[in-house]
Amino acid sequence: xxxxxxxxxxxxxxxxxxxxxxxxxxxxxxxxxxxxxxxxxxxxxxxxxxxxxxxxxxxxxxxxxxxxxxxxxxxxxxxxxxxxxxxxxxxxxxxxxxxxxxxxxxxxxxxxxxxxxxxxxxxxxxxxxxxxxxxxxxxxxxxxxxxxxxxxxxxxxxxxxxxxxxxxxxxxxxxxxxxxxxxxxxxxxxxxxxxxxxxxxxxxxxxxxxxxxxxxxxxxxxxxxxxxxxxxxxxxxxxxxxxxxxxxxxxxxxxxxxxxxxxxxxxxxxxxxxxxxxxxxxxxxxxxxxxxxxxxxxxxxxxxxxxxxxxxxxxxxxxxxxxxxxxxxxxxxxxxxxxxxxxxxxxxxxxxxxxxxxxxxxxxxxxxxxxxxxxxxxxxxxxxx
Ligand code: HEM
Numbered sequence: 001x002x003x004x005x006x007x008x009x010x011x012x013x014x015x016x017x018x019x020x021x022x023x024x025x026x027x028x029x030x031x032x033x034x035x036x037x038x039x040x041x042x043x044x045x046x047x048x049x050x051x052x053x054x055x056x057x058x059x060x061x062x063x064x065x066x067x068x069x070x071x072x073x074x075x076x077x078x079x080x081x082x083x084x085x086x087x088x089x090x091x092x093x094x095x096x097x098x099x100x101x102x103x104x105x106x107x108x109x110x111x112x113x114x115x116x117x118x119x120x121x122x123x124x125x126x127x128x129x130x131x132x133x134x135x136x137x138x139x140x141x142x143x144x145x146x147x148x149x150x151x152x153x154x155x156x157x158x159x160x161x162x163x164x165x166x167x168x169x170x171x172x173x174x175x176x177x178x179x180x181x182x183x184x185x186x187x188x189x190x191x192x193x194x195x196x197x198x199x200x201x202x203x204x205x206x207x208x209x210x211x212x213x214x215x216x217x218x219x220x221x222x223x224x225x226x227x228x229x230x231x232x233x234x235x236x237x238x239x240x241x242x243x244x245x246x247x248x249x250x251x252x253x254x255x256x257x258x259x260x261x262x263x264x265x266x267x268x269x270x271x272x273x274x275x276x277x278x279x280x281x282x283x284x285x286x287x288x289x290x291x292x293x294x295x296x297x298x299x300x301x302x303x304x305x306x307x308x309x310x311x312x313x314x315x316x317x318x319x320x321x322x323x324x325x326x327x328x329x330x331x332x333x334x335x336x337x338x339x340x341x342x343x344x345x346x347x348x349x350x351x352x353x354x355x356x357x358x359x360x361x362x363x364x365x366x367x368x369x370x371x372x373x374x375x376x377x378x379x380x381x382x383x384x385x
Contacts, residue, residue, distance in 0.1 A: 001025055003037060005273065005296065005370045012366060014272060014373075015313065018301035027287040035275070035294035041325070043284055044302035047276060047295060049330040051075070054276035054295060056332060061274060061371055069220045071332060078331060084209045085217060085335060088199050094338040097136065102346050104131045109350045113382050117361060120378040121234055128343055129229035133221055138184070138195025150177040151222045174219070181218045185211050225336045231270035231367070231374030232261075232344055237351075238375055239264055239315045241358045246317045254352050260317040261344040265303075265326035267315045272300030272373045274328075299325045300373065357383040 001024055003017055004010060010017050021028055021039040028037040038047055047054050055074050070081040087093065105128055112123050130151055139147045153173035156162065162170060185197055192198035197218070201208050209217065240247045240260075250256050278293045289295065303324045304312040327334035334340070351358075362379030 001028075002032075003028055003030060004032065005037075006033075008368065011368060011370055014300060015304055018298060018304055019306075021298075022301060022305060022307075027284050027289070035296055036289055037273075037296045037298060038284060039298045039301040039305075040285075041302040041305040041308040044297050044299060044325055045329050047284065047297050048325070048328055048332070050282075051331050053278060053280055053282040054297075055279050056276060058277035058294065059275065060332075069216045070335070071220060071224060075331070081209070081213060081217070082331070082335070084200065084207065084213075088196055089335050089338060091338040094342055097132070097339070098342060098346070100135055101132055101343060104128065104135070105343070105346045105350050109347075109354060113354045113384055116384075117381040118379070120237055120380050121230070121376055124347070125230045125233035125237075125375075125378070128233060128347060129226045132339070132343060133225055136196045137181075137218060137221070138188075138193050138197060143180075146176070146180070149173060150180075151226060154219060154222050155227050177219065177222075178215050181215045182211060185214050221336070224334075225339070227372055227374065228270040229340050229343055231268075231372060232264060232340060233347055234375040234378050235268035235270065235373070236261070236264035236344065236348065237358065237380065238364060238378060239267060241360050241380060243315050244357070246315060247358060249317050250348075250352060251356075254349065256317050257345050257348050257352070258341070259320035260348060261341060262321055262324060263315060263317055263319050264344070266309070266319075266321045266324035267303070268373060269300040269303050269324075269326040270372060270374060271326070271328075273298040273371055299328065354385055355382045356385045359383070 001020055003021055003025075005014070018039055021037060026038065026040045026043060028039070029035075030037060038044055051074060056072050056078075057074055059072050068077075070078060070085065073081065108124055108127060108131075112118060112120075130148060134144055134147050150173045153170045154177065156166070156170055181197075185201065188195070188198045189201055192202060197214060200214060200217075240250075246260075250260055273296050276295045276297060278289050278291050278295060280291050282289050302308070303321075303326060306312050309319070309321060327337040327340075359381040360379065361381040363377070364375055364379075365377035367374045367376050
């Protein structure tokens, strides 16, 4: 068999290729790309939890890495960075942001529904996460356009393979972003506000991060938190529009909202796969992987593993698959999961209270990234309640 994650047809629909991998070659070696691929739920979780053999230091994407970050370091560096950030990302700490996230979501939903719909991605799925992160980082309203540009460019850098001109623009953006946050951090050391950076540098909260680590962390929040959450919202609405009986179940019982978010994450995982590199020769399912090899870990396939989830290719809002791996597993388990879950749930609740029926109203365009799965255009008509 031949599995090529970069093939446009595979990107458009990776799920049949995943099934073949799980059945015929659960630990697959791509001669063409020189990396290994694990696809079954049990193997994906085993690799993710074994950070002593499967390291993140060679980078988890195919991306260009501006600076070392929490997501691309191993213990003990990882332990230190994670401990500092974790206290501001507990479900409880994240709940404190609820009213502000709710205001942002409600404002955007009100105008979208008043227009009867439109392209959901630029109007809702994209501005929600970026608005939330700008608010959390305390970026004032007048700086929001710069912030958006830096954020877009930083995410462009992830895909790699940029022409020299774009590459220069992107690097300039990342530099400006770093400069901006360096200044912001200095200001907040003198005059703390109620934003995330102020909380992270408040000595009353215990050990704090250095300025460099804080800037890297702000960049990581953009890269890790924006496109992923945009993809969750887009994939969720697409699944609901194409499975109207599931939308009806939600309308009849809105307490299913959290379960529906988990099912959307399982069914169409915003991150389909990331990489690890082997530090030593290691065995997975009886196959020996030598040291210094890249291993692709397919969260998106684990979440469709028929050994784990019956009828895995159906989107079922009552399934509540709490043990899915869309947020990863082990020490790098998504730090922002409570925030993404809250954004998803507030969005879906807002939708249920305003909309009777969702109809597709034009061509759905998928994104073309082999690692991140989402939609770039989702024209919908919302029939108001
Ligand atoms: C639906 C949306 C999201 C999905 C599907 C997602 C998925 C993931 C996954 C799979 C990982 C683990 C990467 C690995 O194993 O190497 C991860 C890590 C991370 N995510 Fe998320 N994420 C989402 C939203 C967010 C948000 C909103 C934030 C923050 C604002 C965030 C911040 C992070 C950070 C900082 C890490 C690194 C954690 C570490 O290395 O210890 N994510 N995310």
